[in-house]
Amino acid sequence: MLRYIVVRIAFGAVLLAVVCTFGFLLVFSGTERVALNILGQSASEADIAALNAKLGIDRPLLVQYQDWVGDAVRGDLGNAWTTTGTVTEILGRRLPVTLSIVVTAAFINALVSALLGITAAVRGGIADRLIQIVSVVGFSIPNFWLGLLLVVVFSLTLGWLPATGHVPITTSTLGWAVSVTLPVTALVLSGIASVSQQVRGAMIDALGQDWVRTLRARGVPEGSICYRHALRNALPAALTVLSVQFVALLGGAAVVEQIFAIPGLGELTVRSAIAGDVPVLMGVIVAMIIVVITVNTLIDLINAWANPKVRLT
Amino acid sequence: MSNHTTEPHRISPLRAAFSNPLGLIASVILALVLLAGLAAPALAPYDPAKVMIFKVNALPDAEYLLGGDGSGRDNLSRLLYGARNTFIGAAISVVVAAMIGVTAGLFAGYYGRSFDTITSWVADGLMALPAIIVLLAFFQALGSSIYLSMAVFGILLSPGFFRLTRSLVRSVRNELYIDAARVSGLGDLRIILRHILLAVRAPVVIQVSIVAGISIVVQAGLEFLGLGDASVPTWGGMLQDAFDNLYTAQQNVYWPGLAISITVASLVLLANSVRDAMQGGMRPRLSAPIQAQSNPVNGSIDPQAILQLRDLVVAYPDRQGWRNVVKGVSLTVKRGEVFGLVGESGSGKTQTAFAVLGLLSAGGRILSGSIRFDGIELAGGDDTQFKALRGRRIAYVPQEPMSNLDPSFKIGDQLTEPMQAVLGLSRAQAKARALELLGRVGLRDPERVFKAYPHQISGGMAQRVLIAGAVSCNPDLLIADEPTTALDVTVQAEVLDLLRDLQAEFGMSIIIVTHNFGVVADMCDTVAVMREGTIVEVAGTRDLFTRPTHEYTRMLLDCVLDDPPVRRYSGVAEASR
Numbered sequence: 001m002l003r004y005i006v007v008r009i010a011f012g013a014v015l016l017a018v019v020c021t022f023g024f025l026l027v028f029s030g031t032e033r034v035a036l037n038i039l040g041q042s043a044s045e046a047d048i049a050a051l052n053a054k055l056g057i058d059r060p061l062l063v064q065y066q067d068w069v070g071d072a073v074r075g076d077l078g079n080a081w082t083t084t085g086t087v088t089e090i091l092g093r094r095l096p097v098t099l100s101i102v103v104t105a106a107f108i109n110a111l112v113s114a115l116l117g118i119t120a121a122v123r124g125g126i127a128d129r130l131i132q133i134v135s136v137v138g139f140s141i142p143n144f145w146l147g148l149l150l151v152v153v154f155s156l157t158l159g160w161l162p163a164t165g166h167v168p169i170t171t172s173t174l175g176w177a178v179s180v181t182l183p184v185t186a187l188v189l190s191g192i193a194s195v196s197q198q199v200r201g202a203m204i205d206a207l208g209q210d211w212v213r214t215l216r217a218r219g220v221p222e223g224s225i226c227y228r229h230a231l232r233n234a235l236p237a238a239l240t241v242l243s244v245q246f247v248a249l250l251g252g253a254a255v256v257e258q259i260f261a262i263p264g265l266g267e268l269t270v271r272s273a274i275a276g277d278v279p280v281l282m283g284v285i286v287a288m289i290i291v292v293i294t295v296n297t298l299i300d301l302i303n304a305w306a307n308p309k310v311r312l313t
Numbered sequence: 314m315s316n317h318t319t320e321p322h323r324i325s326p327l328r329a330a331f332s333n334p335l336g337l338i339a340s341v342i343l344a345l346v347l348l349a350g351l352a353a354p355a356l357a358p359y360d361p362a363k364v365m366i367f368k369v370n371a372l373p374d375a376e377y378l379l380g381g382d383g384s385g386r387d388n389l390s391r392l393l394y395g396a397r398n399t400f401i402g403a404a405i406s407v408v409v410a411a412m413i414g415v416t417a418g419l420f421a422g423y424y425g426r427s428f429d430t431i432t433s434w435v436a437d438g439l440m441a442l443p444a445i446i447v448l449l450a451f452f453q454a455l456g457s458s459i460y461l462s463m464a465v466f467g468i469l470l471s472p473g474f475f476r477l478t479r480s481l482v483r484s485v486r487n488e489l490y491i492d493a494a495r496v497s498g499l500g501d502l503r504i505i506l507r508h509i510l511l512a513v514r515a516p517v518v519i520q521v522s523i524v525a526g527i528s529i530v531v532q533a534g535l536e537f538l539g540l541g542d543a544s545v546p547t548w549g550g551m552l553q554d555a556f557d558n559l560y561t562a563q564q565n566v567y568w569p570g571l572a573i574s575i576t577v578a579s580l581v582l583l584a585n586s587v588r589d590a591m592q593g594g595m596r597p598r599l600s601a602p603i604q605a606q607s608n609p610v611n612g613s614i615d616p617q618a619i620l621q622l623r624d625l626v627v628a629y630p631d632r633q634g635w636r637n638v639v640k641g642v643s644l645t646v647k648r649g650e651v652f653g654l655v656g657e658s659g660s661g662k663t664q665t666a667f668a669v670l671g672l673l674s675a676g677g678r679i680l681s682g683s684i685r686f687d688g689i690e691l692a693g694g695d696d697t698q699f700k701a702l703r704g705r706r707i708a709y710v711p712q713e714p715m716s717n718l719d720p721s722f723k724i725g726d727q728l729t730e731p732m733q734a735v736l737g738l739s740r741a742q743a744k745a746r747a748l749e750l751l752g753r754v755g756l757r758d759p760e761r762v763f764k765a766y767p768h769q770i771s772g773g774m775a776q777r778v779l780i781a782g783a784v785s786c787n788p789d790l791l792i793a794d795e796p797t798t799a800l801d802v803t804v805q806a807e808v809l810d811l812l813r814d815l816q817a818e819f820g821m822s823i824i825i826v827t828h829n830f831g832v833v834a835d836m837c838d839t840v841a842v843m844r845e846g847t848i849v850e851v852a853g854t855r856d857l858f859t860r861p862t863h864e865y866t867r868m869l870l871d872c873v874l875d876d877p878p879v880r881r882y883s884g885v886a887e888a889s890r
Contacts, residue, residue, distance in 0.1 A: 015441060019442065023450065026450075026454060027453075027454065029454060030454025031453070136578055136582060137578070139526065139577065139578075140575075140577040141574050142570075142573060142577075144552065145552065145566075145574065148559070149566065151559065152559070152563050208675070209716065209719075210716040210717045213709075213711070213717075214709065214718075215731070217704060217708065217783075218704040218708070218709075218735070218782055218785075219704020219734060219786070220704070224734070229722065244440065247441070248443060251443025252443075252445075254445055254538070255538060258538060269449045269450070270538050270539075273453065274452070276453045278453065285442065285446070288442060288446060292441055293441075306721060307720070308721065308766040
């Protein structure tokens with residue numbers, strides 16, 4: 001088991017290094033227009049050259065990369081170009097906001113999908129038909145449109161929930177819950193659509209295995225067969241989609257934070273992308289890939305617990 | 314079965330999509346949207362960029378049928394031009410994703426090995442970051458052309474095509490006609506193009522629909538975030554405009570969103586209907602579920618009998634209706650008797666056994682007849698009668714030991730759970746009994762096996778574990794379905810010895826389902842020979858071997874003629890595999 005954990009973490013480190021390298025080379029190769037963006041279209045050649053020198057982007061790409069890596073391993077991701085403060089500082093402020101939304105969405109997604117998927121697999125009937133409809137609807141309604149519709153209905157028309165703003169969970173739990181209700185709802189629908197389908201399929205698969213017949217033949221109650229045995233065997237497949245969905249949720253946050261004016265990582269990405277704040281974008285990539293690797297490793301570990309065979313490989 | 318799995322590849326995906334009403338509607342909608350996009354210049358009542366200042370955020374009226382946007386432009390015209398833009402963007406993503414993914418998948422699947430490993434790694438890496446974040450990060454490098462972004466998005470979506478093509482090619486690669494093509498001297502490239510592309514056609518149509526749907530959503534998302542070209546009318550751009558004017562003109566939120574959702578939903582439904590068609594259509598439609606009827610046993614109830622079957626009919630649904638797999642089987646198993654049920658595969662012997670356990674596979678049903686266990690009628694009712702007996706008085710030993718143990722639970726758990734549930738033992742009592750039974754079935758280190766997971770023990774050991782589980786409730790009847798077929802030759806004899814010893818010890822009756830006359834000769838008192846769902850002959854074992862009356866029995870026996878009836882069954886098992 002220990003060896004398995006070490007291997008997973010090593011794999012994550014390699015992925016981090018590879019993604020950072022490719023990310024850097026691509027993001028920092030498009031910096032010609034940055035000075036113009038910052039100084040305005042009428043900036044003189046000399047001013048542009050001076051700013052490029054100040055930002056260090058007049059140097060060869062590989063030299064920039066070397067410096068960036070040297071600083072990054074010490075936890076220094078440089079200074080933002082278009083706002084004040086260091087990238088690490090900005091990320092430290094933004095990441096918890098996004099995580100509080102995305103993690104909540106992931107949990108709700110897991111919970112609802114498990115309920116729907118298991119019911120559809122075990123009982124069939126209405127739940128089964130509902131899941132087919134949800135899978136089409138959830139795929140077809142983009143989160144940004146759903147977000148706008150939710151604002152129109154629940155904020156502008158009914159006035160139940162705020163249209164914008166974010167209350168940090170550390171300030172007020174209830175205030176936070178109220179402020180994230182609509183964003184999380186906008187985020188989870190498409191995730192539920194795909195995860196519940198997978199849970200259903202995995203459960204049907206598990207319930208069709210030979211050992212289910214043998215357990216039934218031995219008089220094991222149906223409840224235990226479904227919720228203890230089949231569910232545990234269905235877990236790896238379900239968790240794998242959930243980890244894919246977590247990545248999708250992070251992407252969805254970029255859009256949804258924009259709609260609800262939430263000061264998170266996604267809103268930061270959009271703003272930095274339009275302004276051309278390359279160090280911040282690079283910081284976002286690093287932060288996201290670390291989050292993704294952490295979540296994937298956690299899910300791998302749960303999988304190893306659920307499926308003893310995994311631990312051997 | 315194997316015929317069914319290869320057949321769907323030959324269905325024309327387009328015809329399949331039209332055969333389903335939802336698929337037809339979806340195709341019509343998609344055609345209309347495509348047409349609207351192509352003919353936008355002719356259809357649009359206004360220039361999409363034309364501004365009428367008094368129409369800013371106007372409600373629908375006779376001029377602007379869907380109202381005006383935040384700058385006073387016609388919503389309907391912008392919607393029509395937006396369709397054009399949407400389809401170009403989606404087409405770019407799909408073409409890029411398909412070209413990269415299918416090409417890489419074809420080579421990875423066909424040539425395998427290192428190419429496969431590397432491309433799989435790249436595919437995993439591409440999926441690690443949210444696509445929209447990647448596109449945002451590269452926005453400065455790519456510039457404001459949404460089409461360039463969509464091409465990059467196509468690269469990010471290529472793993473889907475890659476995985477699909479690779480697995481399909483793998484499954485097709487080993488089929489005979491590919492070998493035949495290779496033997497006939499066709500070059501590798503021509504083999505790939507001619508045969509494999511044909512086989513992957515329908516699944517790729519599904520993937521194209523799904524990818525087009527995803528890319529429409531992502532493109533609209535990027536435009537909504539303001540990353541598109543503001544001078545081009547787009548659905549996402551219209552939503553952005555609606556968002557900016559949300560407090561003054563809520564109605565503008567609906568049109569572009571509906572356009573996106575309806576288009577994407579049509580793509581999904583089209584994909585679903587092609588998939589349904591490939592999987593052999595919808596489930597069989599049964600006019601009315603046939604009520605199982607139990608025919609009370611006519612004549613005397615044999616007090617010596619533990620189990621009496623009368624005219625048992627078992628059926629499974631297929632495309633036409635019900636297909637009978639057991640067609641009126643009658644037999645009697647006496648107390649303390651070992652009863653052999655022999656026949657070739659597909660003769661219905663296993664289905665007869667499952668019917669007695671009340672454990673037919675999904676869809677299976679006892680249509681008529683009687684199953685009388687120790688005077689209790691089991692057929693015709695619901696599952697409660699079976700539940701009361703399974704694991705208490707009727708036990709089961711399966712054919713494949715490894716697939717009949719839950720891989721996620723330790724052996725000990727799987728032995729003690731039913732004992733606690735059925736016999737009401739405490740945890741400690743159940744463990745003590747389980748260890749005792751593991752020793753009894755000949756496992757040398759019960760403690761170790763108790764703590765092991767199924768994949769940590771051998772097939773022979775697993776079969777002993779299953780036998781221990783089966784006899785743990787001291788059953789009156791043990792049903793063993795080919796209990797030795799999946800085992801090594803050396804282990805087969807030991808397992809039969811064990812079953813015989815346990816039969817003597819517990820005084821139970823055993824039904825052995827087998828295709829192996831060696832097992833019959835070694836174990837059984839009475840034999841029934843099954844063929845195509847019916848019993849052709851029942852006799853005492855000695856009689857059957859010496860004076861077979863039925864032609865079919867004689868034929869089966871002739872197949873194993875070289876084999877002395879007793880103690881050399883292992884050779885038969887080998888030969889008959």
